[in-house]
Amino acid sequence: xxxxxxxxxxxxxxxxxxxxxxxxxxxxxxxxxxxxxxxxxxxxxxxxxxxxxxxxxxxxxxxxxxxxxxxxxxxxxxxxxxxxxxxxxxxxxxxxxxxxxxxxxxxxxxxxxxxxxxxxxxxxxxxxxxxxxxxxxxxxxxxxxxxxxxxxxxxxxxxxxxxxxxxxxxxxxxxxxxxxxxxxxxxxxxxxxxxxxxxxxxxxxxxxxxxxxxxxxxxxxxxxxxxxxxxxxxxxxxxxxxxxxxxxxxxxxxxxxxxxxxxxxxxxxxxxxxxxxxxxxxxxxxxxxxxxxxxxxxxxxxxxxxxxxxxxxxxxxxxxxxxxxxxxxxxxxxxxxxxxxxxxxxxxxxxxxxxxxxxxxxxxxxxxxxxxxxxxxxxxxxxxxxxxxxxxxxxxxxxxxxxxxxxxxxxxxxxxxxxxxxxxxxxxxxxxxxxxxxxxxxxxxxxxxxxxxxxxxxxxxxxxxxxxxxxxxxxxxxxxxxxxxxxxxxxxxxxxxxxxxxxxxxx
Ligand SMILES: Nc1ncnc2c1ncn2[C@@H]1O[C@H](COP(=O)(O)OP(=O)(O)OP(=O)(O)O)[C@@H](O)[C@H]1O
Numbered sequence: 001x002x003x004x005x006x007x008x009x010x011x012x013x014x015x016x017x018x019x020x021x022x023x024x025x026x027x028x029x030x031x032x033x034x035x036x037x038x039x040x041x042x043x044x045x046x047x048x049x050x051x052x053x054x055x056x057x058x059x060x061x062x063x064x065x066x067x068x069x070x071x072x073x074x075x076x077x078x079x080x081x082x083x084x085x086x087x088x089x090x091x092x093x094x095x096x097x098x099x100x101x102x103x104x105x106x107x108x109x110x111x112x113x114x115x116x117x118x119x120x121x122x123x124x125x126x127x128x129x130x131x132x133x134x135x136x137x138x139x140x141x142x143x144x145x146x147x148x149x150x151x152x153x154x155x156x157x158x159x160x161x162x163x164x165x166x167x168x169x170x171x172x173x174x175x176x177x178x179x180x181x182x183x184x185x186x187x188x189x190x191x192x193x194x195x196x197x198x199x200x201x202x203x204x205x206x207x208x209x210x211x212x213x214x215x216x217x218x219x220x221x222x223x224x225x226x227x228x229x230x231x232x233x234x235x236x237x238x239x240x241x242x243x244x245x246x247x248x249x250x251x252x253x254x255x256x257x258x259x260x261x262x263x264x265x266x267x268x269x270x271x272x273x274x275x276x277x278x279x280x281x282x283x284x285x286x287x288x289x290x291x292x293x294x295x296x297x298x299x300x301x302x303x304x305x306x307x308x309x310x311x312x313x314x315x316x317x318x319x320x321x322x323x324x325x326x327x328x329x330x331x332x333x334x335x336x337x338x339x340x341x342x343x344x345x346x347x348x349x350x351x352x353x354x355x356x357x358x359x360x361x362x363x364x365x366x367x368x369x370x371x372x373x374x375x376x377x378x379x380x381x382x383x384x385x386x387x388x389x390x391x392x393x394x395x396x397x398x399x400x401x402x403x404x405x406x407x408x409x410x411x412x413x414x415x416x417x418x419x420x421x422x423x424x425x426x427x428x429x430x431x432x433x434x435x436x437x438x439x440x441x442x443x444x445x446x447x448x449x450x451x452x453x454x455x456x457x458x459x460x461x462x463x464x465x466x467x468x469x470x471x472x473x474x475x476x477x478x479x480x481x482x483x484x485x486x487x488x489x490x491x492x493x494x495x496x497x498x499x500x501x502x503x504x505x506x507x
Contacts, residue, residue: 005064006031006163006194007052007083012061014047016400018392021047023218024061027196029163029211034185034195036205036226039215040238040432041404042390045198048215049165052196054079065163084156085165086149088172088430094141099123101140102155130154131187145293146177150184157193164188165196170204171429174292174458175495182208200404200432202231214238239434259283260319262452263335263421265304267313273299274475276312281421281452286444288466289456292494296475298340301425301456305337306330317420336419338411340426347398347406354380354394357412383412388438404431411439421452428462440465458494460487 005028014022022044029035037045050056052063054073063070071078092101099120123136132150140148153164166185170178185195185208197209205212206226214222214237222237261280269276274296281287291297302308304315309325316322323329330337347356357380380394387408391401398406407430414422424443428436444465447453455462463469471479473496481490 004031004067005029006033006066007196008064008067009048009052010062012048012051012063013059014044014051014056015059016047019400020218022051022058022061025215025218025220027052027213027220028223029194029196031162031192031194032189033211034189034197034209036197036199036209036212037215038199038202038205038212038234038238040390041408041430041435042402043215043238043432044218045215046167046402049085049167049196049198052163053083053085053165080156081160083163083165084152084159084161085167086152086156086169087167088169091152092140092148094139096140097136098127098134098138098140098143098151099136101151102126102136102158126158127151127154130157131184144177145172146181146184149181153184153188157188162192163194163196165198167198168200168430169197170199170201172293174294175491177293178204200430200436202234202433205234206231216240235433238432261316262318263304263454264316265300265313266316268300268303268310268315269312270296270299270303270308271311272475273308274472275477277470277477279470281454283450283452284447285468286447286453286455286466288463288469289454289472290458290463290469290490290494291456291472292458294474295458295472295494297456297458297472298425300472301423301454304330304421304423304454305335307337307339331417334417334420336414336417336422338414338422338424338427340429347409349399350397352380352395353384353389353391353398353401353409356398356409357383357394358416379416380412383408383415386438387412387442388435404435407431408435408439411442415442415446419446419451421454422446423454423456425456426459426462427455427457428459436461460490463490 007027007029009025009027012022012025025044025048027048037048039045047056051058054071054076057073065082071082093104102123103119120136127134127136132154134143134147134151143151149169156164169181173181189195199205209226212224212226212229212234213220214234216238259282261282263281265277265279267276267278279287289297289300299308303310306322306325306327306329314321317333317335320333322333354377358376377394383389384391384394389408390405398409401409411427422443427443428439431439440462443453443455455466457463467483469481469485469490470477471493473494478496479493
């Protein structure tokens with residue numbers, strides 16, 4: 001049957017120094033199939049994608065596309081005609097138009113000058129062929145995330161690829177964007193395009209995929225049709241344990257509402273992002289700032305930590321005003337920050353897990369200590385245990401960690417200074433189901449120890465640990481909930497269609 005497969009990999013082994021990242025892995029994806037690839041952080045998913053796209057040369061094993069051996073290592077043009085991966089990080093050039101991005105490095109033979117009108121017409125035809133409704137003259141940076149993904153997919157298909165790998169494609173999409181993406185994928189699937197879909201969101205696997213392959217500790221453990229596979233069995237295959245995944249949060253006991261707030265926003269506003277609002281987070285509380293992609297909740301979180309300067313109002317920590325737009329001052333005042341984008345704001349790749357875990361922004365600007373104090377290593381070791389960071393040890397450079405494990409180092413770093421108020425922006429993005437539980441438990445513990453925490457997210461699992469939720473839509477506070485909300489009403493509020501809750505006591 002292997003000959004019928006769009007891709008068939010067998011016995012794939014890949015080592016990175018002492019780390020065995022893939023240990024005899026196999027994978028078969030058939031035409032028109034939507035095949036999920038799942039596993040815990042560090043299981044080997046990205047490494048397998050690297051092998052399937054010609055980025056990593058396997059140490060052993062074979063890869064076939066449509067029954068023929070994979071192109072020679074390094075022959076990028078040949079790989080491009082077989083397979084493409086749409087990464088979370090955009091591969092399009094933001095300043096260029098859609099048409100330019102589509103034809104980048106691909107001008108036709110004999111063409112000495114670029115004929116812009118022709119280029120746009122060709123782009124329009126190409127997009128129409130795959131049913132992608134995007135203006136070829138638009139700048140890539142002005143596209144919605146899913147439109148940018150469509151452009152990348154159309155480009156891959158135009159090179160002849162019939163296998164598209166999607167690496168956590170929904171990470172930056174709101175509910176509607178996800179639906180538009182899934183509709184497009186189903187549409188292309190019916191035309192015979194196959195997808196390999198990597199996601200930590202198992203409900204998406206159930207919604208979109210027909211088959212699933214599970215990797216665990218570098219090995220293949222299961223390939224099965226999605227239909228009829230119980231979620232508990234899927235999770236058991238991923239973790240190797242029979243445990244329930246769903247974090248079972250006790251509704252938090254009533255917090256001492258009279259206590260002086262640790263963190264306060266007073267008339268805080270950022271023009272173009274969110275309108276003036278007031279709120280306070282008291283010791284022992286986790287407050288959720290819920291909202292979809294353009295709701296303003298991320299901008300609000302970034303203002304709290306000094307990444308953005310507000311256009312009005314103030315942020316106070318234990319009564320002291322934080323200098324607007326100053327990250328060092330926010331840190332100094334006792335704010336801990338878990339950023340959304342760990343690559344840009346998070347880590348120093350070549351430094352060790354221990355150094356990164358104890359590094360602060362001010363340290364980054366200053367000079368490095370030459371000796372790693374034993375307390376640093378101890379702290380790192382305890383974080384490695386409690387956050388279940390998969391690493392060879394505190395001294396391993398973070399560049400050698402999988403994406404999800406890097407995110408956990410970012411969390412460790414935010415906790416290192418024992419902040420009075422922890423602000424976490426989408427803290428569980430890219431983190432596997434089991435680690436998610438551990439990570440949210442850590443945030444919960446911060447509050448339970450008498451400190452304050454804020455979670456900025458649109459993920460229901462993240463928001464479930466909160467004692468109180470403020471929901472933003474188009475920059476305005478539209479709803480407020482104590483515990484006891486239902487998924488449905490919260491999703492409705494985040495989509496701006498809440499009934500009866502609009503305004504609340506604060507509007
Ligand atoms: N460039 C590298 N150098 C050293 N080790 C690496 C490198 N890339 C990956 N690894 C190691 O290989 C293993 C598999 O990592 P991989 O990134 O494939 O995991 P993953 O399943 O994609 O995880 P995640 O869900 O966190 O993205 C991990 O132990 C990781 O630390």
